[in-house]
Amino acid sequence: MQEGCTVVLPTYNEEGNIGKMVSTLRELYPDFYVLVMDDNSKDRTKEIVEEISAKDDHVRFFTRDPNDRGLSASIFEGIMESKTRYFINMDSDFQHPPSALAGMYDLLKDGSQLTIGIRRDRSNLDGFARWIGSWGAHYLAAFTLKLHDKQISSDIMSGLFGGDTEMCQQVIEEHRSELEMKGYKALFDLMKYVPKDINLTEYPYDFGEREAGESKISAIIPISLLKQCDGWGRFLSRILEMKPFNTVLKKVLKN
Numbered sequence: 001m002q003e004g005c006t007v008v009l010p011t012y013n014e015e016g017n018i019g020k021m022v023s024t025l026r027e028l029y030p031d032f033y034v035l036v037m038d039d040n041s042k043d044r045t046k047e048i049v050e051e052i053s054a055k056d057d058h059v060r061f062f063t064r065d066p067n068d069r070g071l072s073a074s075i076f077e078g079i080m081e082s083k084t085r086y087f088i089n090m091d092s093d094f095q096h097p098p099s100a101l102a103g104m105y106d107l108l109k110d111g112s113q114l115t116i117g118i119r120r121d122r123s124n125l126d127g128f129a130r131w132i133g134s135w136g137a138h139y140l141a142a143f144t145l146k147l148h149d150k151q152i153s154s155d156i157m158s159g160l161f162g163g164d165t166e167m168c169q170q171v172i173e174e175h176r177s178e179l180e181m182k183g184y185k186a187l188f189d190l191m192k193y194v195p196k197d198i199n200l201t202e203y204p205y206d207f208g209e210r211e212a213g214e215s216k217i218s219a220i221i222p223i224s225l226l227k228q229c230d231g232w233g234r235f236l237s238r239i240l241e242m243k244p245f246n247t248v249l250k251k252v253l254k255n
């Protein structure tokens with residue numbers, strides 16, 4: 001492993017953000033590598049990144065296997081492709097501020113094996129149903145982690161996290177069949193399987209608004225999250241997938 005840090009950026013149709021995101025990261029962190037893990041976007045995401053990567057060997061673009069679509073699958077593949085001692089995963093839409101990476105990288109260099117960006121203010125989770133959903137998701141995940149006898153964090157659902165690359169690669173290799181590849185909460189999956197006594201840190205940041213384009217995932221998370229909660233969660237997810245329950249769930253989430 002070489003010293004330094006790789007930023008993993010999962011993308012799906014991010015033409016409005018990805019060019020600015022990659023150049024911002026390259027300006028702020030000239031030593032970092034950037035891996036864009038793209039699930040076959042239908043817009044210009046690929047062209048935009050390939051134009052940059054043609055001139056910059058710190059930037060790489062991955063077109064993912066169309067048969068293996070999934071946000072978590074993309075993130076895990078990005079971690080497996082990282083060649084530096086540390087990696088940090090973040091969204092490509094500026095909801096995670098690029099400036100937060102400096103502090104997270106310092107924590108990793110100081111010996112943290114997993115560092116989690118925790119949202120200071122969640123008031124832009126617009127709507128009561130979303131707020132309750134987010135609260136419920138946290139406790140479901142915390143309960144599952146307790147059953148696994150693992151550490152918890154105040155933001156297990158975070159999409160901003162970094163870690164010791166080798167340690168996480170080992171977890172992904174060893175637990176590949178148990179990971180929810182089509183899921184949206186890769187950090188939660190990792191936390192279930194990392195050693196119990198790792199040096200885990202948290203880094204508070206201000207969660208922003210998406211700069212351009214639209215969210216692809218927020219409303220479809222609950223069932224997928226339950227699938228990550230072991231046997232009892234998978235049982236509940238099957239009930240929620242039944243038509244009458246599913247219709248109610250979709251209505252509630254739209255409000």
Ligand SMILES: Nc1nc2c(ncn2[C@@H]2O[C@H](COP(=O)(O)OP(=O)(O)O)[C@@H](O)[C@H]2O)c(=O)[nH]1
Binds near residue numbers: 011092093159
């Ligand atoms: N590779 C990949 N990236 C995705 C997928 N879905 C969303 N993303 C990316 O994951 C990040 C977060 O997605 P977003 O739609 O903003 O979710 P939200 O912030 O929860 O509303 C963004 O960078 C998206 O482009 C997917 O299926 N595959």
Ligand SMILES: [Mg+2]
Binds near residue numbers: 093
């Ligand atoms: Mg977003």
